[in-house]
Amino acid sequence: MSAVVLPRADVPLGDLPALLLPAYGETVTMVGIVMAVVLVIGTPLGVLLHNVAPGGLYERPALHTVLSWIISIGRSLPFLILMAAIVPFTRFVTGTNIGIAAAVVPMSLAGIAFFTRIVENALRSVPPSIIQVARAAGGSNLQIMRSAQFGEAVPAVIGGLTIQVIAMIEYSAIAGTIGAGGIGYVAVTYGYQRFDNTVMLATIVILVVTVALVQVAGDRLVRFATPQKRLQRA
Amino acid sequence: MISLRHLTKTYGRGDASVTVLDRLDFEVPTGRIAAVVGPSGAGKSTLAQCINLLERPTSGSVVVNGEDLSGLPEKRLRDARRRIGTVFQSSSLLSRRTAAENIALPLDFLGVTPQETRSRVGELLERVGLTDKAGHYPFQLSGGQAQRVGIARALALRPSILLADEATSGLDPDTTRSVVGLVRELRDDLDLTVVFITHEMDTVRQVADTVARLDHGRIVEQGSLVDLLTSHGSRLGRSLQPRRGHAGPEAGTRTWFVTYDSTTVPGDWIQRVTADLGASVHLLGASVETVHGVNTGSATLGIGTEDDARVVAALARCGLSGTPDHSAATFGQTDERILAGALEDAA
Structure with a gap:
């Protein structure tokens, strides 16, 4: 992709909303779709990964090793490389290799690997004695996973979810470089390729504010989900 | 069951x-x-x-x-x-x-x-x-x-x-x-x-x-708790007794470790043993408690006689069993015990 070098002509301030608002909408759409996919697939995968590990409810060390390796490979590739590497797969799934649809595929893959680890880590922080309590209380594996593992890990999972959303916003900006649209695309095409500092600054401000808001919301939710933090506000 | x-x-x-x-x-x-x-x-x-x-x-x-x-x-x-x-x-x-x-x-x-x-x-x-x-x-x-x-x-x-x-x-x-x-x-x-x-x-x-x-x-x-606490042939019984430090013996006395060895130890056994032996009996340390209605415990005594057999017999008449502390390193040990006891109490 060789950009046509245009004479410098910054977008006038008045035109910024018309440029940025639709782009912001695209970013939100992308992150929203990806988060839905990640939650639906990553959560059970994380629970599975935790419980097939030694000491889990369904110990299967071999399966755990295989799963763990696959996820580690997914996590080790820089997102830009992953995105380029799986273009044939993306085209197979979506029929295109540009635009929102095409960005969602690599973002989801990377996001699932990321979130699986987050869920696994959150569940691992639940003391084994709590699981013993639930087993001794006559819980089935499903009941134990719901009440004891997930029930206790909710604040940690929400905290992880916050990190995940922020990472996905970042990924969406990287996906912008392959023409996925969104704030990242605007930042690259206007801010970087046309040296339009106004747009560049505006996109930075938007991203910073968005990330800060997500973090604040996440922190509030964690606080709400943790009785000790919710009730000891004094 | x-x-x-x-x-x-x-x-x-x-x-x-x-x-x-x-x-x-x-x-x-x-x-x-x-x-x-x-x-x-x-x-x-x-x-x-x-x-x-x-x-x-x-x-x-x-x-x-x-x-x-x-x-x-x-x-x-x-x-x-x-x-x-x-x-x-x-x-x-x-x-x-x-x-x-x-x-x-x-x-x-x-x-x-x-x-x-x-x-x-x-x-x-x-x-x-x-x-x-x-x-x-x-x-x-x-x-x-x-x-x-x-x-x-x-x-x-x-x-x-x-x-x-x-x-x-x-x-x-x-x-x-x-x-x-x-x-x-x-x-x-x-x-x-x-x-x-x-x-x-x-x-x-x-x-x-x-x-x-x-x-x-x-x-x-x-075994039953009371039996174990009152029969000191048993290692379990001994380990059930609280271990405390005790004071050091005075000159001219020998240190004895005494345990309740029956369910019928009289409350005034120290007086009885003293009278029986006609020798001074110093109480250096003791722990007595009632478990399921039975008095149990142990004591460390300083007894002013060298006649071990008489002491054992006098103690036995009160339902107690006693062993003298013959070790040469009595004092070092005693100090350690006191220290250990003090630490235990502090904790």
Whole structure:
């Protein structure tokens, strides 16, 4: 992709909303779709990964090793490389290799690997004695996973979810470089390729504010989900 | 009643296998509280996990009220677990559930209706004296209150067997006393059979009817608490006695270690022994308490006579057994003992 070098002509301030608002909408759409996919697939995968590990409810060390390796490979590739590497797969799934649809595929893959680890880590922080309590209380594996593992890990999972959303916003900006649209695309095409500092600054401000808001919301939710933090506000 | 027959638990296979429980036989009659003590690594926690069926024994059986539970298929094992209530170490409450919700956990798992759960939980809260704490989260409860919730939770499904697995470890002495009192009270009211696994000898003296010592995966010694405390041929009996420091002996006296060796030691035994021997008897240290209506204890004396045989006889007439301290290093030892005792008291 060789950009046509245009004479410098910054977008006038008045035109910024018309440029940025639709782009912001695209970013939100992308992150929203990806988060839905990640939650639906990553959560059970994380629970599975935790419980097939030694000491889990369904110990299967071999399966755990295989799963763990696959996820580690997914996590080790820089997102830009992953995105380029799986273009044939993306085209197979979506029929295109540009635009929102095409960005969602690599973002989801990377996001699932990321979130699986987050869920696994959150569940691992639940003391084994709590699981013993639930087993001794006559819980089935499903009941134990719901009440004891997930029930206790909710604040940690929400905290992880916050990190995940922020990472996905970042990924969406990287996906912008392959023409996925969104704030990242605007930042690259206007801010970087046309040296339009106004747009560049505006996109930075938007991203910073968005990330800060997500973090604040996440922190509030964690606080709400943790009785000790919710009730000891004094 | 619960009986363990030839219970064996082996981890690993082949050369790398470790036998933690080795053909262990143990029985607790209905309505009794049996303490199981033993050094760490003796297999106490494995024993606990076999009793509440969290672990399946490699061989042997766990029989509750005549039914062999350990051989059940996995699906039925879950139902069997409900017949044994387990009280875990104090910190084992679900942090995001209130006291009432923690107690309701086994009822939720069983699928009891909300109304029934509410009334059962109310009953249990009242029983453990925490009705006013129903809506409190674990972080708002003291160690003793949390453990009462743990006991109520263990009793939610009306088990006939209560297993306390280091249930008072980490609690302060007063709290331990109140938790132990609750366990005994519940045993009396509900005719529970209680297996109380602990490493704290002070707690054993407060709670147990019978005591068993677990070592290298076997019950190596057992008996009723009173018998063990008043018969000092037994290593278990000696280890049940509180160990305290004592004052140093005065010149011209010999140090004697004396233990209550019968259930009929007279209260004024020091006077009697003094009169009997016609020699001075100094009290250097003592610990006496009533266990199940029987006075038990031990004392360290400084006795102003060299005639050991007469001292032994005089002590025996009062139902005491005594051994003189002949060691040359008496003083060094004594100082250490005092120090150890002082540290223990401070802690």
